[in-house]
Amino acid sequence: MIKGCKICGIKDSDTLNYIINHPYPPKFIGFICNYPKSSRYVELNSLKKLLNVNKNKSEFVAVLVKPNNQTLEEIKSLPFDYYQLYDCTPDTIKKIRQKYQKKIITALTIKDETDVLRFKSFADVTDIYLFDSKGYEKSQGFDHNLIRNIKLNKELMLAGNIKFDGNLKNYEKIANYLDLSGGLETSGLKDTSKIDIFLNNLNKINK
Numbered sequence: 001m002i003k004g005c006k007i008c009g010i011k012d013s014d015t016l017n018y019i020i021n022h023p024y025p026p027k028f029i030g031f032i033c034n035y036p037k038s039s040r041y042v043e044l045n046s047l048k049k050l051l052n053v054n055k056n057k058s059e060f061v062a063v064l065v066k067p068n069n070q071t072l073e074e075i076k077s078l079p080f081d082y083y084q085l086y087d088c089t090p091d092t093i094k095k096i097r098q099k100y101q102k103k104i105i106t107a108l109t110i111k112d113e114t115d116v117l118r119f120k121s122f123a124d125v126t127d128i129y130l131f132d133s134k135g136y137e138k139s140q141g142f143d144h145n146l147i148r149n150i151k152l153n154k155e156l157m158l159a160g161n162i163k164f165d166g167n168l169k170n171y172e173k174i175a176n177y178l179d180l181s182g183g184l185e186t187s188g189l190k191d192t193s194k195i196d197i198f199l200n201n202l203n204k205i206n207k
Helices: 013-020 044-050 069-075 090-100 113-122 192-206
Strands: 004-007 028-032 059-065 082-086 103-109 128-132 155-158 177-180
Touching: 004 192, 013 028, 013 044, 013 192, 028 177, 044 069, 059 069, 069 090, 082 090, 090 103, 090 113, 103 113, 113 128, 128 177
Parallel strands: 004 028, 004 177, 028 059, 059 082, 082 103, 103 128, 128 155, 155 177
Antiparallel strands: none
16 A cells, blocks of 8 residues: 655755645655765755755655765754655664664665565564665666565565656555655656655556
C-alpha cells in the first residue's frame, strides 16, 4: 500500500512553499546537503535560509552521500526529521543515528539482485529502506521486479524513473512511499504543474 511520497531535490523557497501548502502535501521533502555533483545541491547558508519555514504536515529529509563529520556537525541543528544515507556501512549509520538522534532512510542503489540483498545488513539501523537507481545525480531507473518479492521488516521507499503522470497503482504492491525528483522537473527545474498532478494522482489512489 502506498502511504505517501517524498519529493526530493528542493532548492528554492517558492517550490518549497508550494509543496508545503499543497492540499495533499508529501509526507517527506528531501534536500541535497553534501553532493555538489547534483544540480539540486543546496549550499549550507542557502539551506539554513530555505529551511526556515513551517513544515506543516511534511517531514524534512537531509540527503547525504557518505557524509563526513564536518557535514554532520554543520547540519545538526537544522530541522531535519530524517537522514537519508548513501554509501554508508551499517556501523557508520548506527553511530550517526545514536549521535544525532535522527530517523534513518538507508538508500540502496540497485542494478541487480545482489544489490537488493544488501538490505539485510541494515535491518537494525534503518527506519525506511530506499531502493534507488545507480544514477545518483542523474535520473535513472532500475528493474522494480527485483524487489517485488522481498520481505522487509521496515517500510520501503521506491525511486528511479517513476512518472509523475503514470499509473501509480502499479507500485501499490511494491512500495509504501514513492520518491520523485527529476521526474517532477522541466529543463532541470522543479515544475509545480507536474508536482500538482503527481500529488493529486497519489491522493486519488490513497482514497
